[in-house]
Amino acid sequence: AAGVIQSPRHLIKEKRETATLKCYPIPRHDTVYWYQQGPGQDPQFLISFYEKMQSDKGSIPDRFSAQQFSDYHSELNMSSLELGDSALYFCASHRVGSYEQYFGPGTRLTVT
Amino acid sequence: SQQGEEDPQALSIQEGENATMNCSYKTSINNLQWYRQNSGRGLVHLILIRSNEREKHSGRLRVTLDTSKKSSSLLITASRAADTASYFCATDTKFYFGSGTKLNVKP
Numbered sequence: 001a002a003g004v005i006q007s008p009r010h011l012i013k014e015k016r017e018t019a020t021l022k023c024y025p026i027p028r029h030d031t032v033y034w035y036q037q038g039p040g041q042d043p044q045f046l047i048s049f050y051e052k053m054q055s056d057k058g059s060i061p062d063r064f065s066a067q068q069f070s071d072y073h074s075e076l077n078m079s080s081l082e083l084g085d086s087a088l089y090f091c092a093s094h095r096v097g098s099y100e101q102y103f104g105p106g107t108r109l110t111v112t
Numbered sequence: 113s114q115q116g117e118e119d120p121q122a123l124s125i126q127e128g129e130n131a132t133m134n135c136s137y138k139t140s141i142n143n144l145q146w147y148r149q150n151s152g153r154g155l156v157h158l159i160l161i162r163s164n165e166r167e168k169h170s171g172r173l174r175v176t177l178d179t180s181k182k183s184s185s186l187l188i189t190a191s192r193a194a195d196t197a198s199y200f201c202a203t204d205t206k207f208y209f210g211s212g213t214k215l216n217v218k219p
Contacts (some may be wrong), residue, residue, distance in 0.1 A: 042212050043155065044202065087141060098146070103155040 002026055004104035006091050012110045013081050021076040021107045028058030032074040033101065034066060035090040043090060049074055050068065050096065083110045115203040131188045133213040135201035136181075144177060146186050147200045149212070155200070158186075193219040 005024040013019050025032050030051045035043040043060035049068035060066070063081075068074045070101075072093075078085060088108050092101040119134040137144070138196045143162045147155040161168045161184065168175045174187040188195055198212040 088152065092155075100157050100160060101193065103147075105154045108152075 003093055004093050004102050006089075006107050008107060009105065010044030010108050010110075012112065014112055015081055015083060017081050017111075019078045019081060019109060021078070021089050021091075021109070022026035023074045023076070023093075023104060024025070025072050025074070025091075026102055027097045029093035029102070030072060031094050031096060032068055032072070033092040034076050035061075035092065037088045037090065038084075039087070041087075046076070064097075076096075078109075083111050085091060086111045120213055122214045122216070123136075124218065125191060127191060127193055127217055127219050129191055129217075130194070131191050131215055131217070133215070135184045135186070135197050137201070137203050138182065139203075141179070141203045143204060144184050145202050146173075146175060146184075147202060149198045149200065151197075158199075188215075191215075191217045193217050196204045 004026055007022045011019055023032055031048060033048040034046040036046055037043045046060040047054065047058060047066050048056045052068045064076060064078050066074060066076045074091065076089065086109060090103050090106045090107045092103045094101045123131055125131055141163055143160055145160045146158045148158050149155045159168060159170045159173055159175050161175045163179055166177060172189045175184060177184045184201055185197060196215060196217045198214045200212045
């Protein structure tokens, strides 16, 4: 069965650079969530989209922005990267009416 | 927030033993889910229990929910070394995760 796809899987950036992470949800899933998980930390909810509109906002820094496109894929844009942004970034998708989220494998971002 | 908080934070047992992890949350929920995460890997959905359910089974997993105490427990029976992972509970569709229980099953 198709799963959530995230790209790239690994990304190394320098401080003050920008990064774009991509998420491709499971077909027919209309909701996408983004999470950040620092080393040894629990996942923190960043932002979610339903039908291309932002549906909820968590602890997403102002330096980050995200959107969901007409094909339901989502991109997380991160600017002015800081060392503390080094983390695993997960995307998850689900279909409205179903409570189960399906997580992607994550993108490991390292900021040097 | 509706964060779940897991207890204990770390648990080390021998293969074959049962492992029980607890989760408490703060507000009313529609459902509670348990996830598993292998080190540095993605989160895998294990089981969902709805607020009107008290107990649910799935294979070697047993989940209970006490909405009056705002708590849930995950029991893994006959644990295996492959069960070694972090286990998180998450509430509702906002999916605020607790800090996780790190389970180590020794062969």
